[in-house]
Amino acid sequence: NAGVTQTPKFQVLKTGQSMTLQCAQDMNHEYMSWYRQDPGMGLRLIHYSVGAGITDQGEVPNGYNVSRSTTEDFPLRLLSAAPSQTSVYFCASSYNAQGFGNTIYFGEGSWLTVV
């Protein structure tokens, strides 16, 4: 069972570079999302999607871009990396957003350092 797969697991970027964090799920889930985790801040929502072709902003969307061209994939793009984007990033998915008792499953995380 692959579940939610994130790549890369570790990445070091220079300020101003761009990159894409990949996220894929094999559970046919409609809902997918990206969170960032920072010390003392818990997890904060960056962007989310309730289905292919539909995306929306979360709490901290600035500096990030997403798209959802397929049900399976939800990549997160850093347009011009800044040191403030040094964080651990988690992708998550669930069957849908309306059934809010549905469990949200998380990937293993991507550790990003911007120097």
Add this chain to the structure above:
Amino acid sequence: GDSVTQMEGPVTLSEEAFLTINCTYTATGYPSLFWYVQYPGEGLQLLLKATKADDKGSNKGFEATYRKETTSFHLEKGSVQVSDSAVYFCALRNYGGSQGNLIFGKGTKLSVKP
């Protein structure tokens, strides 16, 4: 908007001690409540959940009861082990207030000493 408040850590206990991590929430309607656990260097795993008032979620010796009257979902375990050392996150999911997204508390780090 919806929010979750959980006790700040770190919490340090001896093996076999009783654990309580407090969690309270603010939300419109009837959210579902979750506890997630993050072991060192790993992602988040669902520990337990409850979807309506008075439900009790339980897993691996951990329990939490959905108390609507006190808007609480405290995590308890009767006898902790060293292997329980991790960060614990309380979270809610509420379609009306947060469009079905998880809202997290800031996490509580638990260290269990042998």
